[in-house]
Amino acid sequence: MKVVLAIDSFKGCASSQELSAWIEEGIKEVYTEADVHSCYIADGGEGMLSALMQNVKGKIVTCKVHDPLMNPISAQYGILEDGTTAVIEMAQAGGLPLVPKEKRNPLLTTTFGVGEQIKDAIEKGCRKFIVGIGGSATNDAALGMLQALGYRFLDASGKELGLGGAILESVHHIDESHVLPELKTCEFIVACDVDNVMYGPSxxxxxxxxxxxxxxAMIERLDAGMKHFTQVLKNTLDKDVAMNAGSGAAGGMGGGMQAFLNATLRSGIEIILDQIGFDAHLNNATLVLTGEGRIDRQSLMGKVLSGVSKRCKKAGVPLIALGGGIADELEEHEGVDAIFSVMRYPMSLEEAMEKSRAEKLVKQSVKEIFRLIKLIKNSAS
Structure with missing residues (x-):
């Protein structure tokens, strides 16, 4: 029996790697001879870097950057084996957890540190970038990132502007005279799993x-600022990206990267599955296990479960999903043969997310599933 694991993290509780280890233990308590292949999975948010770099050959690089409030920090990114492809997880330098709750203010927070990561990778020879933009603390349309790469944004009088979402409303001119020349030869692929636009109700x-x-009040100001800035883009760069699906992702990061870096926006899970060669893992597979902390309708719309189910359906491999919780709305789940909750009795969210209890719940659930599979298999023979 060949079982492929492609399970997302249970956010705030356990990583894809930890869950895969627990599930494998549960499987082998029932099927000691099972051939288990673990594919560490994430979408474009936190955990993408770790998940991807544990599936492919390459190295993790640490560099000095600035966090969303311009405090100096160390952040990591990956360089794949080819030496020219970098994997940037925006959350490393621009993530919401980096900002204390009492200091969170998207008028002030900046993506500058993400640009510093990209610059560091360019200096190391990278020219292709896979950028996961989930989990951001910012709403600056990538202006901070671009400033770190040499762009200067000026007000109506020609004065250079500072950082943060607050400057969107004041940008009138764009100075490209100091931009890193290597950017012209770089390719950017952005992991984006939402279809929000840059301004307006969505x-x-x-x-x-x-x-x-x-x-x-901040929301209205940011929205007006974003609308103003997209008009500047249209007038000065002839780039009309405001209503592109995903352009509003990560506080306009998607649109900013499209306009200035000609970035391509793709589903985060599709990027991950391609990079790890997931389709090859499905060859001769008996079964695939996937899942995430909460499985709901959104899980089947462009997230990990959706991406994995499409690949399994195409390959004709049965798919079982595990979740900490399952929404009532999931009466149908195309491409997924069965969905199971790991919960065994009523408990609070805090209890369920306690790691040792979660480990026990996951292992118990997996053992019951594979006992059932063994029973059916034995009955049929």
């Missing part, structure tokens, strides 16, 4: 800024 500020510390 724009970056109205949908996401509140969780980054914005109040209603």
């Amino acid at each position: 724009g970056s500020a109205h949908v996401y800024a509140a969780q980054k510390g914005a109040d209603e």
Whole structure:
């Protein structure tokens, strides 16, 4: 029996690597001879770097950058075996957990540190970038990142502007005279799993800024600033990206990278599956196990479960999903043969997320699933 594991982290509880180890232990308590292949999985947010670099050959690089409030920190990124492809996880330098709750303010936070990571990778010879933009603390349309790469944003009088989402409303001119020349030869692929636009009711500020510390007045200001800035892009660079699906991701990071770096936005899970050669793992597979902390309708719309299910369906391999919780709305789940919750009795979220208890729950659930598989198999023979 060949079993392929492609399970996302249970966020705040256990990583893809930890869950894969627990599941393998559970499987082998029932099927000692099982051939288990673990594919560490993530979408474009936190954990993408770790998951991807444990599946492919390459190295982790640490560099000095600035966090969203311009405090000096160390951040990591990956360089793949080819020496020219870098994997950047935005959360490393621009992530929300880097900013204390009492200091969260998307008018002030900047993506500058992400640009510093890219610059460091360029200096090391990288020319292709895979950038995961989930989990951001920012709403600056990538301006900070671009400033770190040499772009200067000027107000109506020609004065250079500072950092943060607050400058969006004041940008009138774009100075490209100091931009890193190597950027012209670079390719950017952005892991993006949302379809929000840059401004408006479904724009970056109205949908996401509140969780980054914005109040209603800030949200309106950021939204107006984003609208103004996209008009500047259209007038000065002839780039009309504001209403592109995903352009509003990570506080306009998606649109900013499209406009200035000609970035391609792709599903994060599709990028990961391609990079780790997931389709090859499906050859001769008996079964695939996937899942995430909570499985709901969104899980089947461009996230890990969706991406894995499409590949399994195409390859004709049965797929079972595990989740900490399962939404009532999931009456149908195309491409997924069965969904199981690891919960065995009522408990609080805090209890369920306690690591030792989660490990026990996952192992117990996996053992029961494979006992059932063994029973069915024995009955059929």
